[in-house]
Amino acid sequence: MALGVKPMSHPLFELVSALESCHIHFTLQRHRPDTILVTITLVGERVEVDVFEDGHMEVSRLKGSESIVGGKDLVYELIEAEK
DSSP: OOTTOOOOOOHHHHHHHHHHHTTOOEEEEOOSTTEEEEEEEETTEEEEEEEETTSOEEEEEEEOOOOOOOOHHHHHHHHHHTO
């Protein structure tokens, strides 16, 4: 890289910096070869952002009351339903 030339930033790094500056909890995961999944935890909702290699993003918002809806039996019921 030439002296004085600032490297281009990727939208993933810009998103992570914005989340960190606002002290918003997030995790990074990789489930596909062409994306990084950024899961953002907010009060009353979870936001999933797929950041692609080319920089575009796809966002899903999952809202809920976060109230308790069951216990151990419900967990295993949900697992069985996925088999």
